[in-house]
Amino acid sequence: MAEQEGVLARLRRGHEERVLDLLRRHGALSRGELGRRSGLSRTTMHDIVSGLMANGAVLASAPERVARGRGRPAESLSLNPAAGQAIGIDFAHRRLHVAIVNVAHEIVGSASEGHAADLPWQRRVEIADRLIGELSEGEVRLGALKAIGVGVVGPVGSPGEESAASRQLDAVPTVLRKRFGVPVLMDNNTRLAALAESIWGAAAxxxxxxxxxxxxxxxxxxxxxxxxxxxxxxxxxxxxxxxxxxxxxxxxxxxxxxxxxxxxxxxxxxxxxxxxxxxxxxxxxxxxxxxxxxxxxxxxxxxxxxxxxxxxxxxxxxxxxxxxxxxxxxxxxxxxxxxxxxxxxxxxxxxxxxxxxxxxxxLGEIGGALGGIALVLHESPLLAGYPAAPDPDEGLRS
Missing domain, CATH: 3.30.420.40 (ATPase, nucleotide binding domain)
Structure with a gap:
C-alpha cells in the first residue's frame, strides 16, 4: 500500500510540475488552455489546479465580463508573483547588468554598474549579489526557479559542458550557486542579447x-x-x-x-x-x-x-x-x-x-541579462536546440 501511495504521489508531483511549467513558459492561461497543452483530463486538471491554488502557487484572476449570450467567461490562471523570481546577469567587459523577472513574467527591476576591465571575478560576483539584493530589497525568492541565467564574454560550451572558457570562469557558477542554492546556466552574453531581442525586442x-x-x-x-x-x-x-x-x-x-x-x-x-x-x-x-x-x-x-x-x-x-x-x-x-x-x-x-x-x-544594455532569464525559463521555440534547464538537485551536488 505504501509503495502504491508513493507512486501516486510522484505522479501527482509530475502533473503539478507540468502545470507550473506551462504557466512559467507562457504566462496566464485558462483552464481549457492548460488542459489542451498538458494533456490532462478535466477531472485531473481540476484536482491539480485546486491543490496549487490552495498552497498559493497559482492565482486565479476574475473573469472579464462578456456580452450576454456568449457563454460563461473563463478565468485566467497564473503563477503567484510571490512564488519565485528569475534572475539574469550579464558580465560584460566593463559593466555588469542584472535583471529580475517574477514567475508571472513581470519585470521586478534591472540595474547596471561599471567596473574596471581587470576586476577579479570574485568582486564582479559580489557586485551582482549586491545589485540583486538592492533590486529585490533583500527578498529574492527562487522557489519556482530552476536556475540563474548568466551571460559572459567569449565562447561558452553547452550548459553543463566543460570548456576552456568555463574553466576560467569557475568562480561565477560556483559562487552564484552557493549564494542562491540553484544551478547556473551560462552562455555567451551577446548570443543571449540576440535571444532577448528575438523574443521581446526589435526582432520579435x-x-x-x-x-x-x-x-x-x-x-x-x-x-x-x-x-x-x-x-x-x-x-x-x-x-x-x-x-x-x-x-x-x-x-x-x-x-x-x-x-x-x-x-x-x-x-x-x-x-x-x-x-x-x-x-x-x-x-x-x-x-x-x-x-x-x-x-x-x-x-x-x-x-x-x-x-x-x-x-x-x-x-x-x-x-x-x-x-x-x-x-x-x-x-x-x-x-x-x-x-x-x-x-x-x-x-x-x-x-x-x-x-x-x-x-x-x-532592449538596451540589459538585453544580455534578459536573455539569461529566457534561457532559464526556456520559454521560447528559439531555444529548441538548447539543452533543457538542469535538475536543481543535480546542480547542487556537482
Whole structure:
C-alpha cells in the first residue's frame, strides 16, 4: 500500500510540475488552455489546479465580463508573483547588468554598474549579489526557479559542458550557486542579447536574424529558421573576430585587424586619438560630432563601412531577413549607422539587398541579462536546440 501511495504521489508531483511549467513558459492561461497543452483530463486538471491554488502557487484572476449570450467567461490562471523570481546577469567587459523577472513574467527591476576591465571575478560576483539584493530589497525568492541565467564574454560550451572558457570562469557558477542554492546556466552574453531581442525586442517574430553588438567588445548572434544558433562547441556569433585589416592592430584573440579592433569603443577612440583627436570617452566623441567635427564624422564613416562590409559577407552566407544593431557604438546614431547600411547594401547580393531590413536594438544594455532569464525559463521555440534547464538537485551536488 505504501509503495502504491508513493507512486501516486510522484505522479501527482509530475502533473503539478507540468502545470507550473506551462504557466512559467507562457504566462496566464485558462483552464481549457492548460488542459489542451498538458494533456490532462478535466477531472485531473481540476484536482491539480485546486491543490496549487490552495498552497498559493497559482492565482486565479476574475473573469472579464462578456456580452450576454456568449457563454460563461473563463478565468485566467497564473503563477503567484510571490512564488519565485528569475534572475539574469550579464558580465560584460566593463559593466555588469542584472535583471529580475517574477514567475508571472513581470519585470521586478534591472540595474547596471561599471567596473574596471581587470576586476577579479570574485568582486564582479559580489557586485551582482549586491545589485540583486538592492533590486529585490533583500527578498529574492527562487522557489519556482530552476536556475540563474548568466551571460559572459567569449565562447561558452553547452550548459553543463566543460570548456576552456568555463574553466576560467569557475568562480561565477560556483559562487552564484552557493549564494542562491540553484544551478547556473551560462552562455555567451551577446548570443543571449540576440535571444532577448528575438523574443521581446526589435526582432520579435522574425525567423532569420543577424544581431551585432558594438560595445567594449564586438559580437553577436544568429537566429536561423526560428532557432538560436549555438554552433559547434558553443562557438557562434564571433563577428568581432572576422579580419578586416590583416596588417591592423593586434586583437585580444591573438589575430590582427579584427573588426573588434576597429568598431569597439576602444577601437574607435584609439583611432580618433591617433588622428590627433582629444576625446577620451564615447560621450565626448559624440559631443565633438555634434559640434561639427568633420574628422570625427569621417572616422565614423570609415568604421561604419568596415562594419557594413562584414555584415554583408555574413548576410550573403546565412541570408537573414533582419539585421539588428546594438551596443554603445551603434547608439552614436546616423553618422555610424548610415555608412553601415550603405556598405551593407552595396556589398550584399541583390536578392538579399532588396529584402533585408536593418533595425536598432530595443532592449538596451540589459538585453544580455534578459536573455539569461529566457534561457532559464526556456520559454521560447528559439531555444529548441538548447539543452533543457538542469535538475536543481543535480546542480547542487556537482
Amino acid at each position: 517574430g522574425c525567423q532569420d536574424v543577424l544581431y551585432l553588438r558594438l560595445s567594449h567588445g564586438v559580437g553577436g548572434g544568429l537566429v536561423l529558421g526560428g532557432s538560436l544558433h549555438r554552433g559547434a562547441h558553443g562557438v557562434s556569433g564571433e563577428f568581432g573576430h572576422i579580419t578586416v585589416d590583416p596588417a591592423g592592430r593586434p586583437c585580444r584573440c591573438g589575430s590582427r585587424g579584427c573588426l573588434e579592433t576597429i568598431a569597439s569603443v576602444k577601437g574607435v577612440l584609439d583611432a580618433h586619438r591617433e588622428a590627433g583627436g582629444r576625446a577620451r570617452s564615447l560621450r565626448s566623441l559624440v559631443a565633438a560630432l555634434e559640434a561639427g567635427d568633420a574628422d570625427v564624422r569621417d572616422l565614423l564613416a570609415r568604421v561604419g563601412g568596415h562594419v557594413g562590409l562584414v555584415l554583408a559577407a555574413v548576410c550573403n552566407t546565412v541570408g537573414p531577413d533582419l539585421v539588428v544593431l546594438g551596443g554603445e557604438v551603434a547608439e552614436v546614431g546616423g553618422a555610424l549607422t548610415e555608412p553601415v547600411e550603405h556598405a551593407l547594401r552595396a556589398h550584399a547580393m541583390p536578392m538579399i539587398r532588396r529584402r533585408l531590413r536593418v533595425r536598432q536594438a530595443r
